[in-house]
Amino acid sequence: MADDSSSPKATGKELRDDSCSNGDALVLKPKKMKAKEKSLQSGKAKTHKKSLKSSEYENRLLFAINIMKTSKKESMDFEDSGDRRVQLDVKEELKEDPDFVVQGKGKKRKRKTDHRDGPSSTSEAPLPKKKKKVVKEEGQMNLGTEKKKKNEVKVKVKKEEGDRPVSVKKKKSKEEIEAARALKLKKKEEEEKQRWRWWEEEKYEHGIKWKFLEHKGPYFPPEYQPLPDDVKFYYNGKAVKLNPPAEEGALYFAQMLDHEYTTKEVFRNNFFRDWRKDMTLEEKQLIKDLNKCDFGELLVMHKQRVEARKNMSKEEKQVIKEANQKIVEEYGFCVLDQHRERIGNFKIEPPALFRGRGDHPKQGMLKKRIQPEDVIINCSKDSYIPEPPAGHRWKEVRHDNTVTWLASWTENVQGSCKYVMLNANSKLKGEKDWEKYEVARRLKLCVDAIRAQYLEDLKSKQMGTRQRAVAFYFIDKLALRAGNEKEEGETADTVGCCSLRVEHITLHDTLDGEKCVVEFDFLGKDCIRYYNKVPVIKRVFKNLKLFMEKKQGGDDLFDRLNTQLLNKHLSSLMAGLTAKVFRTYNASITLQQQLQKLTNKTDNVAEKLLSYNRANRAVAILCNHQRAPPKTFDQSMANLQAKIDSRKEQLALAKKELKQAKKDSKGSSDNKLLASVYHSRRLQRAIYFFSQHLYISDVSLIAVCVFSLVDKKKKAVQRCEEQLLRMEVQATDKEENKQIALSTSKLNYLDPRISVAWCKNIEVPLDKIYNKTLRDKFAWAIDMTENDFVF
DNA sequence: CTCGTAACTTAGGACCCCTAAC
DNA sequence: GTTAGGGGTCCTAAGTTACGAG
Structure with a gap:
């Protein structure tokens, strides 16, 4: 959760500072501990050998408490490996956990071993960079407050970037991560610098969409590759070599054989009719019944190709990814009034069998390959005019700045126009x-x-x-x-x-x-x-x-x-x-009202988000935005429920233990306490260790031990409860969302300023409700919305 | 005024890829 | 290291609305 994410970061920083200087090394005061600190301070724990300032003493005590907590679960071998190891562990523990809560062991263990080989390098190496980063951030913040609104977006982006590494930092080499982070940060900075703040500019006169438009034209899908010789189509049991266009159609049909579409009469008939148009006279005379067609080998080949693609090595995938990037780089952008803008759909739709929705009378018809001769280009007269692919020419090149499309063609199935237009994050x-x-x-x-x-x-x-x-x-x-x-x-x-x-x-x-x-x-x-x-x-x-x-x-x-x-x-x-x-109106006003009604400022982030989703859901229901329940829905719901059940059991157990611990601490006399503490050999060792190294007396440590046991159990219960709540919230959300699609309304009906203002007011990070794409799309709203926005 | 269509928004499903959990 | 799940992206179909021709 990003709302906590600032605290671990801060803590991390302090800790690293600690490790160099030692006097103020333990200045760590999580809020929750305040009350306990006081009670300890006023209690028995006043005996110390050296004259420590009281705050330092407190801190050492806290430190000790934490060790106590750790001591029972983690086997700390004080005698064998000596102080260094213990201190290392402690450091690790605290680094992980700003509230001194001992968390699940499995992962921690691993991490410890990871760090053990090079304690010095791990504790020192990241320090300078980290510091630098913090400084940089502060700089940004100052800038943000000075220039206020204008830089808000920038600052946010920075923050978000800064958060990420905290949770990811464990594995991989530090340098790698640092490099990746730096790269991302740079990219983001760049992006932000280049963002066109069109909403601050004066609008054009009515009807004029642009003054300059330049692009490379649409990207055409690759040509059809004929089947290899060993993949055959059979008619009535006999292999038939089809001419390429008919073969292409056959492949499209074969690829869909696993889909329900191909079982529908209308689909089959439409396909067959269109397919025959691509056959030679000979083929037409032979192939008269779709039911006698055997596309089996084509389907197998298709599946193999899909499988092969899936099983490609990382490197191979990377190569493909880079190739795609290159295409995007070349065709995916245009220049519109001196700004580089992303194009939404720069690729010409490849040929396919038409997949109309529902009982569409045209389903299965062949959607033909589009040639440059079918395409109209729209751009500025004085711009570089896109080159048609070699040996081709455009249907037309026009210069119409009252429309927003860059290219268009007419699709053959419905006879409608298709357009190449800009991405949602564009000015237009x-x-x-x-x-x-x-x-x-x-x-x-x-x-x-x-x-x-x-x-x-x-x-x-x-x-x-x-x-x-x-x-x-x-x-x-x-x-x-x-x-x-x-x-x-x-x-x-x-x-x-x-x-x-x-x-x-x-x-x-x-x-x-x-x-x-x-x-x-x-x-x-x-x-x-x-x-x-x-x-x-x-x-x-x-x-x-x-x-x-x-x-x-x-x-x-x-x-x-x-x-x-x-x-x-x-x-x-x-x-x-x-x-x-x-x-639009009813959707947005509903969101605003529901948010008002459902959210409490005192809720935690998970609850706030549930409220947001519920408000969003109310809108989706109003607008009837449905989705097919995910195929795995029942299964994953059951899984979640199982998790909840087991967590409930854990909670019951934790509560029981807490009760017992309380009983022990209250009901027993000091002697009994002493006895119980001394009964544990491990605790004895711990006490010995701390009395030697931290100058705290046995008695105070015993108090600490008992206190810490109850406290630990309390924490366990609390954590269990929190986790349970979070899961239950998740389950509710999931169940309620089974057939409802929230994205459509979020994308098209809800005034983003409502959401932005809500996030600001109620202190929920915006990226909890808007992903990167949405933040880009709604950059105008994010930039201009103040807390007091009312729809 | 009617009709057709151009232009643009809205829509759900497929698919890909990342991440968390095992 | 593997895998399941889910978010995010891509894709393109299916709407709405404006507008111009006849």
Whole structure:
């Protein structure tokens, strides 16, 4: 957790300093220990040989306590290996654990052995670098406070970088890690320096998207490689050598044989029809039935290739990775108004079998290979014009700065246009995104009036107006999509609000104790089912009954309404208002409200994050963002549950032990205590050791021992509880998230400024909720949002 | 005004790769 | 060292909306 991550870092630093000087070596005061320190100080533990300052004494005592804790679990062989070893261990222990809590042993042991061969080098080598780094960071911080807002992003990035090594530092050679870290840091710095702070610049006049645009053109997928001779396609049991285009089609089909698609009649028929188009006359005459085709060897080859790729050595993978990097470097960027911007999809879509979603009538059709002759290039007149691949030419080169795409082509299956556009972190996308949320915020200001208006319209004498009002009610209340009409037979049968049909809703005068319930059941975008039972106001209910009169299930519910009419009306109510703005508005306002409701400042980070996820989830549910439950869901849930159960047992045990320890310490007299402590040979040795080396008396040490036992048990219980809580939170989160996709709303509907402000206010590091990609995409919001932002 | 389509956003699944746990 | 799981990225389909032609 990054919120604690600053403390281990600080502690680490102090400890390293300690190891050089010795007087103030033990100035370590975790907050939790304060009370205990006091009680110890005032208690028996006042006997010391040398005149130590009291604070130093305290610290040594604390140090001793920690050793005591360690002493029972870790076998410290004082007699054999002498002081050096012990001190080493202690150092290690403290280094790991700022709160002096003894943690699980397994890993520590390992680490100890790792360090043992070169204690001097391990304790000294990293020191200078570490120090340097800290200094650097402080410098950054100062800069940050001076320049305040402008450098906030920078500072954050630095911090995050600094945190990482603390948790990773164990293995590998120090130099390697240092080098890697330095490299990353440099890269990040570079990146930040190069970030285009477009949101601080003046906007272009309406409609102008850029003034200069230069790029290398799209990247074309590799040509088809014919099958090796030993991989054969069979028809009716006989090997047939297909001509390359037909062979290519056969391979695409073969590659999908393990997928459900290839069992669907529509898919098979579409494929077969398109495939035959690529056959020679001869082949066509021979191959007339897909069922007689045997793609087995092709599939085997494909699987082998996949397997081989997976089993490649690290070096081989690295080579491929570098090659890809090179391609990205060359084709993945453009220059837009003097800034280098990442392109989102610079690769031309390779040929494939069309995978429409749901019952798509065109599934299985062959999506053809795109040639440069199909591609339109868009760039500045005065820019370097991209070269088409050798022997080819572009369909067209145009210079249209009112659009944002760099290249486009028409896809053959649906006849739609495909575009090469910029990445989400670009100015063009970011500005649009920002604008989208600003429109939604404007809606907030007039939403009451608009709602009043449509409630009024429910009573209109005009049928069209009433339908519009009811549709509007759904869009507002349920965040339905607008629902354009679609051409029948071209796409799967899905609907949105305006295209709802009578068969998609059922009216219940009463249902489950509620009145006027509308039951929705239809397939929405991507054939995701929308199922919901919603109580509605009476006027809406009555209207629905009216709209459904004398209609068949297949008839339009809103026969006098379409999206154009609806949007036209909306834009008359507020500039820029369309149906989808309501989705954005309702999503963002819901997040804000839920966050307000669910989060407590006193919660720990895990709980805060659960709250955030729950707020996020409320939005995802509202917007019906679903996902297929992960295939391994049940299994991993069971695993987690098993872990929780075992942790519970551990907790019970720990509690029992604590109780016993308390009983021992309270119920027994000093003599008994003494006896019990002296009973342990190991503790005896420890006491001897400390009385020699730390100038603490036996008596105080005994007190320390007893105290530390109870304390240790307490800590164990506490830690167990924390872990259990964390796991339970995780399990809840997971269960609730089984079929809900949070990412879509996070990416497209939630004003990032809400999240940024929340993080700032409630002290959750932003990277807990936004990964790197999202932080890049929302750089504008991260930079400009103050704590008091309200959507 | 209707219709078609260009342009752009929104969407879920596939797949890859890193990390934590064993 | 291996592997499972999950986050992150890639991919491209499927929406919405604006706009221009007829």
